[in-house]
Amino acid sequence: MFTGLSAFPLTPLTENGIDEKSFVRLIDRLVSAGVDSIGALGSTGSYAYLTHEDRARVARLAVENAGDVPVMVSIGSVRTSDVLRLAEDAQQAGVKSVLLAPVSYQKLNEDEVFTLYETVSRNLSVPLCVYDNPNTTHFEFSDALYMRVAQLPHVASIKIPNLSPDPVATRQRLDALRALLPAHIKLGAAGDLAAATVLTQGGDVWYSVIAGLFPEIPVAIARAAKRGNAAEAQALSAQLEPLWVLFRKHGSVRVVAAAAELLGMVSAPCLPLPLQSLGGDERQRLAGVLEQLRLQA
Template identity: 80%
Template structure:
């Protein structure tokens, strides 16, 4: 479950709410490409903007159409009570794992975050991935907190932010974290731009935005890394640099939403308001990049 490539698709919306047909198509694209797992309702999947009923529906659709590929579902919410409801819904849908970031309105303390994970872990029957995502939660895990949380039941992986594209720096960071944690905890890349480096320098899993829309190249990068072909993995990732430029400037969700709309994989607009996909000149420039890279529906 927590190794290789995990594809994180959009949750496309339309005027009726969740665009079930478009979502299922994204799931099926990833499955056909050979991803190792699917991560629904992540940040790219707009979980924070959806109702409990919508999230339960998406979890069920993902499991139903994943064709035995393991599915992980985000259960993040601002209150522990809501997180527990979402965990129950996800487990009833038949997911293989859950993903939890410490979502909040008031900035959380380390003890509050630990208590959240401790409480949730007592109500799980499936593994949990810890999502350290300070760009959205505004909470950053310390290594000490990694250690505390990793001792809890059901915790199986940590999605680590801000890893470097520099191989030596990334290897040193991963080795430092791994030395603190139980052996069963896997370490994963939270960002696409440095993922090839993470996978070739000791990381276990790539939690990938792009694989939720264009899975073929991420699958190739992951397999090259798993086979020890560092040069091939890095070259394939470098070939996506024109797309990475957009990710750095605009963030991944607005870029992949615009790409999905441009290619007819989702109707426009597909993001929950007030979010907007790229528009105007930047949207046209993205269309040109997709064409040059051969990224198509």
């Protein structure tokens, strides 16, 4: 479950709710490309904007259409009681794992975050991936908290932010974490830009935004890394630099949503307001990048 490439698709929306047909087409696309797992309802999947019922429905759709590809679903919410309900829904849908970020309106402290994971882990029957996402949650895990949470039952992976594209720095960071954590904990890249480096420097899994829409090159990157061909993995990642430029400037979800809209893969707008995909000149710039990279629906 926690190796190779985990692709995180959009959850496309319309005025009437979830665009189920478009979502299923995105899942089919990932299965056909041979991704190792699917991360439904991640940050790219707009989970924080959806109702409890919508999230349960998307979890079922993902599992029902993923075939043999394992599905992970985000269960993050601001109240622990809601997280537990979402965890139960996800398990009933048949997911193979869950993803949990410490979502909150008030900034949490380390003891509160640990208690969240401790409570949730006691009520799971599937593995849990810890999502350290300070850009969204405004909470950053310390290594000491990683160590505490990693000892809990069912915790199996950590989605690590802000890993460096520098191979030496990334190797040092991963080695330092492995020295602190139980051997079974899988370490994954939370960002696309450094993922090729992470996979070739000892990381286990790439939790990928771009693979949720355009999986072919990410699949090739992951397979090159698995073969130990760092040069090929880095060269493939470098091909996507025009996209990485836009990711750095606007954030990945706005870019992939605009790309999906431009290519007719989803209706426009597909994001939950007030969130919006790229518009104006930047949208036209993205259209040129898609043509340059020959990225198609």
